[in-house]
Amino acid sequence: MTSRRISREAPVQGALVIHPEREGRGQGRSPAARLEEAEGLARALDLEIREGVIVNLRRLTPATLFGSGKVEEIAALCEAVEADVVVVDDSLTPVQQRNLEKAWKVKVIDRTGLILEIFARRARTREGRLQVELARLSYERSRLVRTWTHLERQRGGFGVMGGPGETQIETDRRLIADRIGRLKRELDEVRRTRTLQRAARQRAPAPSVALVGYTNAGKSTLFNRLTSAGVEARDMLFATLDPTLRTLRLPGGRPVVLSDTVGFISDLPHELVEAFRATLEEVKEADVILHVRDIASADSDAEAADVREVLQRLGVEMAERRVIEVWNKADRLDPEARQERRTDAVLARPAAVLVSAVSGEGCEALLARIAGLIDEAPPVVIHAAAGQGDLVAWLYRHGRVLERREAEDGSVSLAVSLSDQAQGQLERLFPGVGVLA
Ligand SMILES: Nc1nc2c(ncn2[C@@H]2O[C@H](COP(=O)(O)OP(=O)(O)OP(=O)(O)O)[C@@H](O)[C@H]2O)c(=O)[nH]1
Numbered sequence: 001m002t003s004r005r006i007s008r009e010a011p012v013q014g015a016l017v018i019h020p021e022r023e024g025r026g027q028g029r030s031p032a033a034r035l036e037e038a039e040g041l042a043r044a045l046d047l048e049i050r051e052g053v054i055v056n057l058r059r060l061t062p063a064t065l066f067g068s069g070k071v072e073e074i075a076a077l078c079e080a081v082e083a084d085v086v087v088v089d090d091s092l093t094p095v096q097q098r099n100l101e102k103a104w105k106v107k108v109i110d111r112t113g114l115i116l117e118i119f120a121r122r123a124r125t126r127e128g129r130l131q132v133e134l135a136r137l138s139y140e141r142s143r144l145v146r147t148w149t150h151l152e153r154q155r156g157g158f159g160v161m162g163g164p165g166e167t168q169i170e171t172d173r174r175l176i177a178d179r180i181g182r183l184k185r186e187l188d189e190v191r192r193t194r195t196l197q198r199a200a201r202q203r204a205p206a207p208s209v210a211l212v213g214y215t216n217a218g219k220s221t222l223f224n225r226l227t228s229a230g231v232e233a234r235d236m237l238f239a240t241l242d243p244t245l246r247t248l249r250l251p252g253g254r255p256v257v258l259s260d261t262v263g264f265i266s267d268l269p270h271e272l273v274e275a276f277r278a279t280l281e282e283v284k285e286a287d288v289i290l291h292v293r294d295i296a297s298a299d300s301d302a303e304a305a306d307v308r309e310v311l312q313r314l315g316v317e318m319a320e321r322r323v324i325e326v327w328n329k330a331d332r333l334d335p336e337a338r339q340e341r342r343t344d345a346v347l348a349r350p351a352a353v354l355v356s357a358v359s360g361e362g363c364e365a366l367l368a369r370i371a372g373l374i375d376e377a378p379p380v381v382i383h384a385a386a387g388q389g390d391l392v393a394w395l396y397r398h399g400r401v402l403e404r405r406e407a408e409d410g411s412v413s414l415a416v417s418l419s420d421q422a423q424g425q426l427e428r429l430f431p432g433v434g435v436l437a
Protein backbone atom coordinates (compact mmCIF):
# COMPACT_ATOMS: atom_id res chain seq x y z
CA MET A 1 0.00 0.00 0.00
CA THR A 2 2.61 2.48 1.13
CA SER A 3 4.91 1.83 -1.77
CA ARG A 4 2.06 2.35 -4.21
CA ARG A 5 1.30 5.70 -2.73
CA ILE A 6 4.91 6.80 -2.97
CA SER A 7 5.25 5.68 -6.56
CA ARG A 8 2.13 7.60 -7.53
CA GLU A 9 3.40 10.88 -6.21
CA ALA A 10 4.23 13.11 -9.15
CA PRO A 11 7.00 15.72 -8.88
CA VAL A 12 5.75 19.26 -8.30
CA GLN A 13 5.21 21.14 -11.54
CA GLY A 14 5.88 24.85 -11.64
CA ALA A 15 3.48 27.04 -13.58
CA LEU A 16 3.63 30.43 -15.17
CA VAL A 17 0.08 31.80 -15.41
CA ILE A 18 -0.72 34.38 -18.07
CA HIS A 19 -3.95 36.30 -18.24
CA PRO A 20 -4.28 37.91 -21.68
CA GLU A 21 -6.32 41.05 -21.25
CA ARG A 22 -8.51 41.97 -24.18
CA GLU A 23 -11.13 44.62 -24.75
CA GLY A 24 -14.66 43.54 -23.96
CA ARG A 25 -13.72 40.41 -22.11
CA GLY A 26 -14.23 39.68 -18.45
CA GLN A 27 -17.66 41.26 -17.88
CA GLY A 28 -16.60 43.99 -15.53
CA ARG A 29 -14.07 42.00 -13.55
CA SER A 30 -10.69 43.43 -12.82
CA PRO A 31 -7.76 41.83 -14.70
CA ALA A 32 -6.12 41.15 -11.33
CA ALA A 33 -9.16 39.19 -10.17
CA ARG A 34 -9.21 37.25 -13.42
CA LEU A 35 -5.55 36.39 -13.01
CA GLU A 36 -6.14 35.32 -9.44
CA GLU A 37 -8.95 33.03 -10.56
CA ALA A 38 -6.74 31.48 -13.26
CA GLU A 39 -4.09 30.86 -10.59
CA GLY A 40 -6.76 29.19 -8.47
CA LEU A 41 -7.57 26.89 -11.38
CA ALA A 42 -3.90 26.04 -11.80
CA ARG A 43 -3.59 25.30 -8.08
CA ALA A 44 -6.62 23.02 -8.33
CA LEU A 45 -4.41 20.91 -10.65
CA ASP A 46 -1.68 20.86 -8.01
CA LEU A 47 0.50 23.18 -10.05
CA GLU A 48 2.83 25.43 -8.09
CA ILE A 49 2.47 29.04 -9.18
CA ARG A 50 5.89 30.44 -10.00
CA GLU A 51 4.64 33.68 -11.48
CA GLY A 52 1.41 35.27 -12.69
CA VAL A 53 1.32 38.01 -15.30
CA ILE A 54 -1.29 40.10 -17.08
CA VAL A 55 -0.52 40.69 -20.75
CA ASN A 56 -2.40 43.34 -22.68
CA LEU A 57 -3.36 42.15 -26.14
CA ARG A 58 -3.73 45.11 -28.41
CA ARG A 59 -3.74 43.16 -31.60
CA LEU A 60 -4.44 39.48 -32.23
CA THR A 61 -1.61 37.48 -33.75
CA PRO A 62 -3.25 34.40 -35.32
CA ALA A 63 -0.20 32.11 -35.16
CA THR A 64 0.75 32.69 -31.52
CA LEU A 65 -1.99 34.86 -29.97
CA PHE A 66 0.73 37.11 -28.49
CA GLY A 67 2.94 39.33 -30.64
CA SER A 68 6.49 38.13 -31.31
CA GLY A 69 8.06 40.51 -28.78
CA LYS A 70 5.76 39.21 -26.04
CA VAL A 71 6.43 35.62 -27.02
CA GLU A 72 10.16 36.21 -26.52
CA GLU A 73 9.65 38.04 -23.25
CA ILE A 74 7.56 35.18 -21.91
CA ALA A 75 10.15 32.63 -23.07
CA ALA A 76 12.76 34.44 -20.96
CA LEU A 77 10.39 34.57 -17.99
CA CYS A 78 9.69 30.83 -18.34
CA GLU A 79 13.37 30.14 -18.02
CA ALA A 80 13.90 32.58 -15.17
CA VAL A 81 11.17 31.05 -12.99
CA GLU A 82 11.82 27.48 -14.19
CA ALA A 83 8.26 26.90 -15.29
CA ASP A 84 7.26 23.44 -16.51
CA VAL A 85 3.86 24.59 -17.71
CA VAL A 86 2.41 27.83 -19.03
CA VAL A 87 -1.26 28.38 -18.36
CA VAL A 88 -2.87 30.78 -20.84
CA ASP A 89 -6.16 32.07 -19.43
CA ASP A 90 -7.90 32.24 -22.82
CA SER A 91 -8.76 29.80 -25.61
CA LEU A 92 -5.92 28.77 -27.84
CA THR A 93 -6.29 27.12 -31.22
CA PRO A 94 -4.31 23.88 -31.56
CA VAL A 95 -1.93 25.70 -33.89
CA GLN A 96 -1.32 28.49 -31.38
CA GLN A 97 -0.79 25.95 -28.65
CA ARG A 98 1.78 24.05 -30.72
CA ASN A 99 3.62 27.19 -31.77
CA LEU A 100 3.79 28.49 -28.22
CA GLU A 101 5.03 25.14 -26.90
CA LYS A 102 7.78 25.27 -29.47
CA ALA A 103 8.72 28.86 -28.64
CA TRP A 104 8.66 28.42 -24.86
CA LYS A 105 9.86 24.79 -24.73
CA VAL A 106 7.29 23.91 -22.08
CA LYS A 107 3.82 22.43 -21.99
CA VAL A 108 1.07 24.98 -22.71
CA ILE A 109 -2.51 24.61 -21.52
CA ASP A 110 -5.44 26.95 -22.14
CA ARG A 111 -8.38 27.75 -19.90
CA THR A 112 -10.73 25.14 -21.32
CA GLY A 113 -8.01 22.49 -21.23
CA LEU A 114 -7.32 23.38 -17.61
CA ILE A 115 -10.96 23.16 -16.54
CA LEU A 116 -11.44 19.87 -18.37
CA GLU A 117 -8.33 18.47 -16.67
CA ILE A 118 -9.59 19.51 -13.21
CA PHE A 119 -12.93 17.89 -13.88
CA ALA A 120 -11.22 14.72 -15.10
CA ARG A 121 -9.28 14.50 -11.83
CA ARG A 122 -12.28 15.19 -9.63
CA ALA A 123 -14.79 12.82 -11.21
CA ARG A 124 -15.51 9.97 -8.81
CA THR A 125 -18.73 8.34 -9.95
CA ARG A 126 -19.01 6.41 -13.17
CA GLU A 127 -21.46 8.93 -14.57
CA GLY A 128 -19.12 11.78 -13.64
CA ARG A 129 -16.19 10.13 -15.37
CA LEU A 130 -18.18 9.35 -18.49
CA GLN A 131 -19.45 12.93 -18.65
CA VAL A 132 -15.99 14.42 -18.38
CA GLU A 133 -14.61 12.06 -21.00
CA LEU A 134 -17.45 12.99 -23.32
CA ALA A 135 -16.77 16.68 -22.78
CA ARG A 136 -13.06 16.18 -23.43
CA LEU A 137 -13.66 14.32 -26.67
CA SER A 138 -16.20 16.87 -27.88
CA TYR A 139 -13.62 19.56 -27.19
CA GLU A 140 -10.96 17.63 -29.08
CA ARG A 141 -13.27 17.05 -31.99
CA SER A 142 -14.01 20.76 -32.25
CA ARG A 143 -10.28 21.42 -32.32
CA LEU A 144 -9.74 18.86 -35.06
CA VAL A 145 -12.30 20.64 -37.15
CA ARG A 146 -10.42 23.84 -36.62
CA THR A 147 -7.10 22.27 -37.61
CA TRP A 148 -8.76 20.93 -40.69
CA THR A 149 -10.03 24.32 -41.75
CA HIS A 150 -6.61 25.69 -41.11
CA LEU A 151 -4.96 23.10 -43.38
CA GLU A 152 -7.45 23.76 -46.09
CA ARG A 153 -6.61 27.40 -45.98
CA GLN A 154 -2.92 26.69 -46.04
CA ARG A 155 -3.33 24.90 -49.31
CA GLY A 156 -5.02 27.98 -50.70
CA GLY A 157 -7.81 25.97 -52.23
CA PHE A 158 -5.58 23.63 -54.22
CA GLY A 159 -5.30 19.90 -53.73
CA VAL A 160 -8.18 19.71 -51.29
CA MET A 161 -8.68 16.10 -52.34
CA GLY A 162 -6.40 13.63 -50.61
CA GLY A 163 -3.12 14.41 -48.91
CA PRO A 164 -1.68 12.62 -45.86
CA GLY A 165 -2.63 15.31 -43.30
CA GLU A 166 -6.19 15.28 -44.39
CA THR A 167 -6.48 11.51 -44.27
CA GLN A 168 -5.06 11.50 -40.77
CA ILE A 169 -7.55 14.09 -39.61
CA GLU A 170 -10.40 12.20 -41.23
CA THR A 171 -9.30 9.06 -39.38
CA ASP A 172 -8.96 10.90 -36.08
CA ARG A 173 -12.38 12.39 -36.50
CA ARG A 174 -13.93 9.04 -37.19
CA LEU A 175 -12.19 7.45 -34.18
CA ILE A 176 -13.38 10.26 -31.95
CA ALA A 177 -16.89 10.04 -33.33
CA ASP A 178 -16.92 6.27 -32.63
CA ARG A 179 -15.70 6.79 -29.10
CA ILE A 180 -18.26 9.55 -28.51
CA GLY A 181 -21.01 7.24 -29.74
CA ARG A 182 -19.89 4.49 -27.35
CA LEU A 183 -19.65 6.90 -24.42
CA LYS A 184 -23.12 8.24 -25.08
CA ARG A 185 -24.57 4.74 -25.04
CA GLU A 186 -22.78 3.93 -21.79
CA LEU A 187 -24.00 7.19 -20.27
CA ASP A 188 -27.57 6.45 -21.30
CA GLU A 189 -27.32 3.15 -19.48
CA VAL A 190 -25.98 4.73 -16.29
CA ARG A 191 -28.58 7.46 -16.46
CA ARG A 192 -31.45 5.07 -16.85
CA THR A 193 -30.47 3.60 -13.51
CA ARG A 194 -30.23 7.02 -11.93
CA THR A 195 -33.60 8.08 -13.31
CA LEU A 196 -35.11 5.00 -11.71
CA GLN A 197 -33.49 5.97 -8.44
CA ARG A 198 -34.86 9.46 -8.74
CA ALA A 199 -38.32 8.13 -9.50
CA ALA A 200 -38.08 6.05 -6.34
CA ARG A 201 -37.08 9.13 -4.39
CA GLN A 202 -39.92 11.14 -5.83
CA ARG A 203 -42.35 8.73 -4.30
CA ALA A 204 -41.01 9.85 -0.94
CA PRO A 205 -43.03 12.82 0.26
CA ALA A 206 -40.33 15.47 0.23
CA PRO A 207 -39.86 18.59 -1.90
CA SER A 208 -36.38 19.21 -3.24
CA VAL A 209 -34.02 22.11 -2.67
CA ALA A 210 -30.95 22.52 -4.90
CA LEU A 211 -27.76 24.44 -4.14
CA VAL A 212 -26.20 26.21 -7.10
CA GLY A 213 -23.46 28.81 -7.33
CA TYR A 214 -20.05 29.89 -8.47
CA THR A 215 -17.22 27.54 -7.62
CA ASN A 216 -15.83 28.09 -4.11
CA ALA A 217 -18.91 30.11 -3.04
CA GLY A 218 -19.46 27.77 -0.10
CA LYS A 219 -22.16 25.37 -1.33
CA SER A 220 -20.66 22.27 0.26
CA THR A 221 -19.93 24.09 3.51
CA LEU A 222 -23.55 25.22 3.66
CA PHE A 223 -24.73 21.74 2.72
CA ASN A 224 -22.75 20.30 5.62
CA ARG A 225 -23.95 22.99 8.00
CA LEU A 226 -27.61 22.37 7.13
CA THR A 227 -27.50 18.57 7.00
CA SER A 228 -24.58 17.71 9.30
CA ALA A 229 -23.08 15.74 6.42
CA GLY A 230 -19.39 15.33 5.76
CA VAL A 231 -19.11 16.46 2.15
CA GLU A 232 -15.66 17.65 1.22
CA ALA A 233 -15.48 21.44 1.34
CA ARG A 234 -12.15 22.96 0.42
CA ASP A 235 -10.66 26.24 -0.54
CA MET A 236 -10.20 24.92 -4.03
CA LEU A 237 -11.99 25.50 -7.30
CA PHE A 238 -14.28 22.66 -8.31
CA ALA A 239 -13.89 20.69 -5.07
CA THR A 240 -17.30 19.13 -5.74
CA LEU A 241 -18.19 17.41 -8.96
CA ASP A 242 -20.70 14.67 -8.31
CA PRO A 243 -24.08 15.53 -6.86
CA THR A 244 -24.90 14.59 -3.25
CA LEU A 245 -28.33 14.42 -1.69
CA ARG A 246 -29.42 14.53 1.97
CA THR A 247 -32.67 14.97 3.77
CA LEU A 248 -33.00 17.87 6.15
CA ARG A 249 -35.86 19.06 8.34
CA LEU A 250 -37.34 22.50 8.06
CA PRO A 251 -38.69 24.36 11.10
CA GLY A 252 -41.96 22.60 11.85
CA GLY A 253 -40.42 19.23 11.05
CA ARG A 254 -41.14 19.03 7.34
CA PRO A 255 -38.46 17.08 5.44
CA VAL A 256 -36.89 18.35 2.23
CA VAL A 257 -34.16 16.80 0.08
CA LEU A 258 -31.16 19.09 -0.32
CA SER A 259 -28.72 18.58 -3.21
CA ASP A 260 -25.16 19.83 -3.54
CA THR A 261 -23.59 19.87 -6.97
CA VAL A 262 -20.84 21.10 -9.25
CA GLY A 263 -20.07 24.83 -9.19
CA PHE A 264 -19.93 27.15 -12.16
CA ILE A 265 -17.27 29.52 -13.44
CA SER A 266 -17.13 32.24 -16.06
CA ASP A 267 -16.44 31.03 -19.62
CA LEU A 268 -17.37 27.51 -18.64
CA PRO A 269 -16.58 25.36 -21.69
CA HIS A 270 -19.87 24.65 -23.41
CA GLU A 271 -18.85 21.01 -23.89
CA LEU A 272 -18.85 20.70 -20.10
CA VAL A 273 -22.21 22.36 -19.66
CA GLU A 274 -23.63 19.95 -22.22
CA ALA A 275 -22.01 16.94 -20.59
CA PHE A 276 -23.34 17.91 -17.16
CA ARG A 277 -26.84 18.65 -18.35
CA ALA A 278 -28.17 15.37 -16.97
CA THR A 279 -26.48 15.76 -13.58
CA LEU A 280 -28.00 19.19 -13.33
CA GLU A 281 -31.48 17.76 -13.86
CA GLU A 282 -31.73 17.81 -10.06
CA VAL A 283 -31.54 21.57 -10.25
CA LYS A 284 -34.04 21.81 -13.06
CA GLU A 285 -36.62 19.83 -11.16
CA ALA A 286 -36.00 21.34 -7.75
CA ASP A 287 -38.86 23.02 -5.92
CA VAL A 288 -36.53 25.66 -4.51
CA ILE A 289 -33.14 26.82 -5.81
CA LEU A 290 -30.62 28.27 -3.38
CA HIS A 291 -28.18 30.44 -5.27
CA VAL A 292 -25.14 30.55 -2.99
CA ARG A 293 -22.93 33.61 -3.47
CA ASP A 294 -19.64 34.63 -1.92
CA ILE A 295 -20.84 38.07 -0.90
CA ALA A 296 -17.36 39.02 0.32
CA SER A 297 -15.86 38.49 -3.15
CA ALA A 298 -15.04 41.68 -5.03
CA ASP A 299 -16.57 40.06 -8.11
CA SER A 300 -19.71 38.81 -6.41
CA ASP A 301 -22.08 40.45 -8.89
CA ALA A 302 -20.20 39.26 -11.98
CA GLU A 303 -20.07 35.74 -10.55
CA ALA A 304 -23.81 35.77 -9.89
CA ALA A 305 -24.41 36.92 -13.47
CA ASP A 306 -22.29 34.01 -14.76
CA VAL A 307 -24.27 31.52 -12.70
CA ARG A 308 -27.57 32.88 -13.98
CA GLU A 309 -26.28 32.65 -17.53
CA VAL A 310 -25.28 29.00 -17.20
CA LEU A 311 -28.61 28.15 -15.60
CA GLN A 312 -30.38 29.87 -18.43
CA ARG A 313 -28.37 27.86 -20.95
CA LEU A 314 -29.49 24.74 -19.13
CA GLY A 315 -33.11 25.84 -19.32
CA VAL A 316 -33.52 26.23 -15.56
CA GLU A 317 -36.43 28.45 -14.69
CA MET A 318 -35.35 31.16 -12.27
CA ALA A 319 -38.77 32.46 -11.25
CA GLU A 320 -38.65 34.71 -8.22
CA ARG A 321 -40.96 32.47 -6.29
CA ARG A 322 -38.50 29.66 -6.62
CA VAL A 323 -35.09 31.22 -5.93
CA ILE A 324 -33.44 32.36 -2.72
CA GLU A 325 -30.07 34.05 -2.94
CA VAL A 326 -27.83 32.94 -0.12
CA TRP A 327 -25.35 35.71 0.55
CA ASN A 328 -22.62 33.64 2.15
CA LYS A 329 -19.36 34.43 3.96
CA ALA A 330 -20.95 37.27 5.94
CA ASP A 331 -18.26 36.71 8.57
CA ARG A 332 -15.73 38.07 6.08
CA LEU A 333 -17.42 41.47 5.83
CA ASP A 334 -16.47 44.30 8.13
CA PRO A 335 -19.29 45.40 10.47
CA GLU A 336 -20.27 48.33 8.27
CA ALA A 337 -20.47 46.34 5.03
CA ARG A 338 -22.33 43.64 6.89
CA GLN A 339 -25.00 46.02 8.09
CA GLU A 340 -25.33 47.40 4.58
CA ARG A 341 -25.71 43.93 3.07
CA ARG A 342 -28.24 42.99 5.71
CA THR A 343 -30.38 45.97 4.68
CA ASP A 344 -29.90 45.18 0.97
CA ALA A 345 -30.99 41.60 1.58
CA VAL A 346 -34.33 42.70 2.96
CA LEU A 347 -35.17 44.53 -0.27
CA ALA A 348 -33.52 42.13 -2.71
CA ARG A 349 -35.43 40.39 -5.50
CA PRO A 350 -35.22 37.43 -5.63
CA ALA A 351 -35.26 37.12 -1.86
CA ALA A 352 -31.85 37.11 -0.20
CA VAL A 353 -30.59 35.96 3.17
CA LEU A 354 -27.24 36.98 4.60
CA VAL A 355 -25.52 33.95 6.14
CA SER A 356 -22.22 32.48 7.15
CA ALA A 357 -21.98 28.78 6.51
CA VAL A 358 -18.93 28.72 8.76
CA SER A 359 -20.39 30.45 11.83
CA GLY A 360 -24.00 29.40 11.23
CA GLU A 361 -25.23 32.99 11.31
CA GLY A 362 -28.43 33.43 9.30
CA CYS A 363 -28.99 29.72 8.73
CA GLU A 364 -32.17 29.59 10.83
CA ALA A 365 -33.59 32.49 8.84
CA LEU A 366 -32.65 30.70 5.63
CA LEU A 367 -34.52 27.57 6.67
CA ALA A 368 -37.57 29.64 7.54
CA ARG A 369 -37.40 31.24 4.08
CA ILE A 370 -37.27 27.85 2.40
CA ALA A 371 -40.28 26.70 4.38
CA GLY A 372 -42.04 29.90 3.38
CA LEU A 373 -41.40 29.38 -0.32
CA ILE A 374 -42.59 25.81 -0.22
CA ASP A 375 -45.77 26.55 1.70
CA GLU A 376 -46.67 30.11 0.89
CA ALA A 377 -49.48 29.79 -1.65
CA PRO A 378 -53.10 29.57 -0.50
CA PRO A 379 -54.48 26.04 -0.71
CA VAL A 380 -56.29 24.70 -3.76
CA VAL A 381 -58.61 21.72 -3.93
CA ILE A 382 -57.64 19.02 -6.37
CA HIS A 383 -59.80 16.18 -7.48
CA ALA A 384 -58.09 12.90 -8.35
CA ALA A 385 -60.13 10.17 -9.99
CA ALA A 386 -59.78 6.57 -8.87
CA GLY A 387 -56.57 5.18 -10.32
CA GLN A 388 -54.78 8.55 -10.29
CA GLY A 389 -52.50 7.39 -7.51
CA ASP A 390 -49.52 9.01 -9.19
CA LEU A 391 -51.23 12.42 -8.97
CA VAL A 392 -52.03 11.93 -5.29
CA ALA A 393 -48.48 10.82 -4.54
CA TRP A 394 -47.10 13.80 -6.43
CA LEU A 395 -49.27 16.20 -4.43
CA TYR A 396 -48.07 14.74 -1.17
CA ARG A 397 -44.51 15.18 -2.29
CA HIS A 398 -44.64 18.69 -3.68
CA GLY A 399 -47.36 20.30 -1.62
CA ARG A 400 -48.67 20.36 1.87
CA VAL A 401 -51.90 18.38 2.04
CA LEU A 402 -54.26 20.09 4.47
CA GLU A 403 -57.29 17.93 4.00
CA ARG A 404 -58.19 14.68 2.28
CA ARG A 405 -61.65 13.42 1.37
CA GLU A 406 -62.31 10.09 -0.24
CA ALA A 407 -65.49 9.43 -2.20
CA GLU A 408 -67.23 6.09 -2.60
CA ASP A 409 -66.17 5.76 -6.24
CA GLY A 410 -62.54 5.71 -5.09
CA SER A 411 -61.80 9.29 -6.13
CA VAL A 412 -60.01 11.61 -3.76
CA SER A 413 -60.28 15.35 -3.12
CA LEU A 414 -57.28 17.03 -1.57
CA ALA A 415 -56.89 20.54 -0.19
CA VAL A 416 -53.25 21.30 -0.92
CA SER A 417 -51.00 24.23 -0.45
CA LEU A 418 -48.66 24.43 -3.45
CA SER A 419 -45.88 26.84 -4.35
CA ASP A 420 -46.22 28.67 -7.68
CA GLN A 421 -43.43 26.52 -8.98
CA ALA A 422 -45.18 23.31 -7.97
CA GLN A 423 -48.45 24.56 -9.40
CA GLY A 424 -46.77 25.22 -12.76
CA GLN A 425 -45.23 21.77 -12.71
CA LEU A 426 -48.55 20.21 -11.79
CA GLU A 427 -50.20 21.71 -14.85
CA ARG A 428 -47.40 20.41 -17.06
CA LEU A 429 -47.26 16.92 -15.59
CA PHE A 430 -51.01 16.36 -15.22
CA PRO A 431 -52.68 18.43 -17.94
CA GLY A 432 -56.34 19.03 -17.36
CA VAL A 433 -56.15 18.21 -13.67
CA GLY A 434 -59.28 19.24 -11.78
CA VAL A 435 -58.25 22.25 -9.72
CA LEU A 436 -60.95 23.99 -7.70
CA ALA A 437 -59.79 27.24 -6.16
N1 LIG B 1 -15.09 32.72 5.97
C1 LIG B 1 -15.93 31.87 5.40
N2 LIG B 1 -15.48 30.92 4.57
C2 LIG B 1 -16.38 30.08 4.01
C3 LIG B 1 -17.77 30.18 4.25
N3 LIG B 1 -18.39 29.22 3.55
C4 LIG B 1 -17.42 28.54 2.90
N4 LIG B 1 -16.20 29.06 3.17
C5 LIG B 1 -14.91 28.59 2.66
O1 LIG B 1 -14.87 28.72 1.24
C6 LIG B 1 -14.14 27.64 0.66
C7 LIG B 1 -14.99 26.93 -0.38
O2 LIG B 1 -16.05 26.28 0.26
P1 LIG B 1 -16.84 25.08 -0.41
O3 LIG B 1 -18.00 24.79 0.48
O4 LIG B 1 -15.93 23.97 -0.77
O5 LIG B 1 -17.36 25.78 -1.76
P2 LIG B 1 -18.20 25.15 -2.94
O6 LIG B 1 -19.17 26.19 -3.39
O7 LIG B 1 -18.77 23.84 -2.53
O8 LIG B 1 -17.06 24.98 -4.03
P3 LIG B 1 -16.92 23.94 -5.27
O9 LIG B 1 -17.42 22.61 -4.84
O10 LIG B 1 -15.47 23.97 -5.51
O11 LIG B 1 -17.71 24.52 -6.39
C8 LIG B 1 -13.73 26.74 1.82
O12 LIG B 1 -12.41 27.07 2.18
C9 LIG B 1 -14.69 27.12 2.92
O13 LIG B 1 -14.17 26.91 4.20
C10 LIG B 1 -18.23 31.22 5.15
O14 LIG B 1 -19.40 31.40 5.44
N5 LIG B 1 -17.25 32.02 5.67
Ligand SMILES: [Mg+2]
Pocket residue numbers: 219220221232233239240261
Ligand atom coordinates in the same frame (compact mmCIF):
# COMPACT_ATOMS: atom_id res chain seq x y z
MG1 LIG C 1 -18.49 21.99 -3.28
